[in-house]
Amino acid sequence: MTHxxxxxxxxxxxxxxxxxxxxxxxRIGGDLVVETLRGLGATTVFGLPGQHALGMFDALRRSGxxxxxxxxxxxxxxxxxxxxxxxGEVATLLLSTGPGALTSLAALQEAAAASAPVLAVSxxxxxxxxxxxxxxxxxxxxxxxxxxxxxxxxxxTVRAASQIPSAIAAAWExxxxxxxxxxxxxxxxxxxxxxxxxxxxxAMDASPRELPPRPELTAVAAHALSSAAxxxxxxGGGVVRADASGKLRALAEKLDAPVVTTFGGKGAFPWEHPxxxxxxxxxxxxxxxxEDADVLLVVGSGLGELSSNYHTxxxxxxxxxxxxxxxxxxxxxxxxxxxxxARIALSALLESVSERRxxxxxxxxxxxxxxxxxxxxxQGLTLERQVLAxxxxxxxxxxxxxxxxxxLAYWAWSAWPGPMHxxxxxxxxxxGFPAALGAAAADRTTPVLAVSxDGGAMYSIAELATARQYNLPVTWLIxxxxxxxxxxxxxxxxxxxxxxxxxxxxxxxxxxxxxxxPAVRTTPESLREDLARSxxxxxxxxxxxxxxxxxxxxxxx
Numbered sequence: 001m002t003h004x005x006x007x008x009x010x011x012x013x014x015x016x017x018x019x020x021x022x023x024x025x026x027r028i029g030g031d032l033v034v035e036t037l038r039g040l041g042a043t044t045v046f047g048l049p050g051q052h053a054l055g056m057f058d059a060l061r062r063s064g065x066x067x068x069x070x071x072x073x074x075x076x077x078x079x080x081x082x083x084x085x086x087x088g089e090v091a092t093l094l095l096s097t098g099p100g101a102l103t104s105l106a107a108l109q110e111a112a113a114a115s116a117p118v119l120a121v122s123x124x125x126x127x128x129x130x131x132x133x134x135x136x137x138x139x140x141x142x143x144x145x146x147x148x149x150x151x152x153x154x155x156x157t158v159r160a161a162s163q164i165p166s167a168i169a170a171a172w173e174x175x176x177x178x179x180x181x182x183x184x185x186x187x188x189x190x191x192x193x194x195x196x197x198x199x200x201x202x203a204m205d206a207s208p209r210e211l212p213p214r215p216e217l218t219a220v221a222a223h224a225l226s227s228a229a230x231x232x233x234x235x236g237g238g239v240v241r242a243d244a245s246g247k248l249r250a251l252a253e254k255l256d257a258p259v260v261t262t263f264g265g266k267g268a269f270p271w272e273h274p275x276x277x278x279x280x281x282x283x284x285x286x287x288x289x290x291e292d293a294d295v296l297l298v299v300g301s302g303l304g305e306l307s308s309n310y311h312t313x314x315x316x317x318x319x320x321x322x323x324x325x326x327x328x329x330x331x332x333x334x335x336x337x338x339x340x341x342a343r344i345a346l347s348a349l350l351e352s353v354s355e356r357r358x359x360x361x362x363x364x365x366x367x368x369x370x371x372x373x374x375x376x377x378x379q380g381l382t383l384e385r386q387v388l389a390x391x392x393x394x395x396x397x398x399x400x401x402x403x404x405x406x407x408l409a410y411w412a413w414s415a416w417p418g419p420m421h422x423x424x425x426x427x428x429x430x431x432g433f434p435a436a437l438g439a440a441a442a443d444r445t446t447p448v449l450a451v452s453x454d455g456g457a458m459y460s461i462a463e464l465a466t467a468r469q470y471n472l473p474v475t476w477l478i479x480x481x482x483x484x485x486x487x488x489x490x491x492x493x494x495x496x497x498x499x500x501x502x503x504x505x506x507x508x509x510x511x512x513x514x515x516x517x518p519a520v521r522t523t524p525e526s527l528r529e530d531l532a533r534s535x536x537x538x539x540x541x542x543x544x545x546x547x548x549x550x551x552x553x554x555x556x557x
Contacts (some may be wrong), residue, residue: 005469020199027200029192032164033121035201038063039165040172044441046080048073050096052139054505055192057094066503068470069440070434071462073100077107077118078423078431078460081182081436084116085421085438086400088243090175094432095122098139101147103525106428108151111182113425114264115241117175118182120152121168127159129186144520145186153181158188161196169206178209178341180241211324213340213348221320221336222352228295230317231257231356235305237264238300238324240419244351245269248299251350256358257297258365260286262307265300274362276368280414281307284555285371293317298335298496300342300383301329306424310556322346376552384411384549386524391451391477392417392532399447400439406430406453407549408484414552430459433476436510437463440472447473447535454480454505464515467540475501475534475541478508479499481548489551512542519544 006207007418012020024436033056035043045067049057060067070076073095080091095101101122111118124130124144125137132142141147145155154174156167157399164187171183174230216494225231233255239248245268252259254277259269260277269276280286287309294317301307311332319335322345329337338345376385388411395401409432412420421439423431436450452460457478467474479485493496514518522530527545534541 010063010220016202018424023199028055028059028198029161029164029187029194029196030055031055031062032057032161032196032198032201033168033187033192034063034065035170036165036204037065037202039201040090040169040206042090044068044083045092045094046070046076046083046438047094048076048096048100050100050123050139052125052189053094053096053100053192054424055189056121056123061194063323065440068438068466070466072460073103074105074107074430075434075460075463077120078434079102079112079441081107081111081114081116082402082421082435083442084111084118084180085114088117090117090119090172093118093120095120096139097123097125097144097261098141100139101144105147105151106426106487108148108182109426110423110431112151112153115180115181115237116182118169119171119175120182120184122149122184122186123192124186124188126190130157130159130188134329145184148184148292151176151182152184155184155186157186158191161191161194161198165201165204166192168412169204173206173208176206177189178242179210179238210344211321211339211341213338213345215348217336217338218348218352221338222349224295224318224320224336225257225261225349226256226354226356228356230293230294230295230538231255231295232290233257233259234262234290234296234301234303234307235259235265235268236262236299236301238322238342239265239268240300242300242341242343244346245348247343247346249273251346251353254350254355255353256356256361258289258361259479260290262301263413263422263424264275266413266416271334271417277365279416280372282554282556283310283372283375284309285368285375287313287555289368291316295320299346300324303332305475306334309341309391312556381550381552383524383547384408385415386527387545387547387549388415389413390524390528391449391531393528394528394535395449396447396535399449399535401449401451402435402439404434404450404452404456405429406451406452406456406485407498407551408451408479410486410551411549430497431458432456433460433474434463436474436476437467437472440474444473447475449535450474450476452476452478453485454478454482454508455484455503458505459506464512464540465540468516471539472540475531475543477531477543477545479549480508480544481545485549492544508542508544519540521546
């Protein structure tokens with residue numbers, strides 16, 4: 001990694017000096033925005049234009065950046081979130097002032113919860129309106145950034161054109177420094193529109209700061225793991241984001257330690273590995289297994305509500321927690337807290353631990369998974385398992401999947417055998433389809449799957465127009481059960497009846513076709529074939545499955 005204080009900026013060539021001294025005419029503040037983004041390495045931006053932001057959007061056509069415009073700002077935020085997740089790069093989101101900016105809040109909350117590197121660049125009222133006075137500008141807020149400060153990692157307000165490159169570069173570095181997350185830059189309308197004679201922005205260095213573990217903590221953790229009788233590893237989303245799954249596997253094999261992945265950490269460890277406990281965290285048998293560990297290594301997880309089986313998990317052994325987010329460190333359980341990036345910390349542990357062997361460990365893992373299977377087998381949930389298996393069989397191995405907050409996704413958190421992306425970080429509806437569009441924008445050669453219920457689908461139905469306009473290879477599976485299915489279950493269980501969960505909804509097949517998107521109504525029996533055909537076709541498609549799915553019984557009550 002390079003750091004500003006580690007090197008000197010190389011001198012300009014004569015050609016670069018000449019270009020700096022004579023910048024092209026007709027540039028405005030918006031050009032400084034897009035030039036900075038290009039200089040930092042951006043290639044694609046998401047967003048929605050608005051009156052105050054037009055200076056940025058006018059500059060886009062001179063920039064060479066690829067623009068993907070969605071129909072609702074929140075959906076644009078979800079698309080950027082997914083782009084950041086699948087590429088590991090900063091995803092840029094261009095927004096307007098006031099209502100446009102505020103509409104993105106739920107998406108930025110999800111990006112924060114999932115540590116997705118999203119750079120939101122918003123316009124502001126003219127600079128004279130900053131500071132809380134009530135000037136009566138359109139879209140005016142007393143303190144726009146206050147609405148975002150508690151959600152994003154950092155906020156940056158520009159008050160002069162010369163500040164634009166530095167503010168965006170500082171935000172970019174913040175977004176990529178572990179833990180990744182969304183950041184906020186706001187630029188007044190008059191600064192975006194004003195002509196500028198500043199030089200064209202060249203390549204910029206905004207390398208993220210590294211977050212290594214303290215060596216004395218690594219030494220203590222390595223000793224505890226090497227001498228443990230029953231070590232177990234919990235792998236969270238931080239392992240995936242740090243691209244550390246190879247290091248995790250090597251450490252688990254060196255220690256003969258079983259690994260369970262959280263719902264955000266799916267894909268961090270091979271599903272069928274002899275040490276894999278898979279992801280059945282909402283199961284008392286798994287909770288008991290974790291509680292029985294004498295040393296529990298938690299990597300890249302805060303052991304929050306879902307990962308702790310709704311806070312019923314009570315570890316009896318020593319907990320070692322590696323976490324880049326200082327706010328999550330020891331927030332739920334006392335631990336040897338190591339504030340570090342997962343990849344760097346796992347590398348240090350791998351070099352420090354002693355090899356240990358446990359001939360009984362594979363049998364213990366098999367026994368646990370058998371208990372989980374027996375519990376699910378006893379509940380008569382054949383349809384749900386059939387549907388999930390059909391989706392898995394239809395999806396090409398290289399294709400990413402994006403899941404809304406719907407019953408099939410809750411099944412997938414525990415039972416899906418590989419990587420998946422969902423909105424489980426903050427739990428908002430409407431994530432699946434626009435997120436899939438963002439992933440497809442990152443790689444148009446691979447089909448992408450989105451999964452929603454009918455309730456969640458209505459949040460993002462407008463993006464069928466986006467999918468068609470950009471011809472993105474996304475197949476959208478809508479499981480139509482006539483309402484908010486999981487809330488229906490919760491209310492029936494708690495109160496014996498429901499309120500507000502039953503929904504009138506459109507004919508999704510006819511609606512998709514009205515956007516020019518091919519669609520098919522399927523059955524559980526024909527789902528695999530219909531879904532595979534849709535995924536293999538060009539451009540967007542919709543598959544509608546009328547089905548009433550149920551959740552497996554909880555074990556935390």
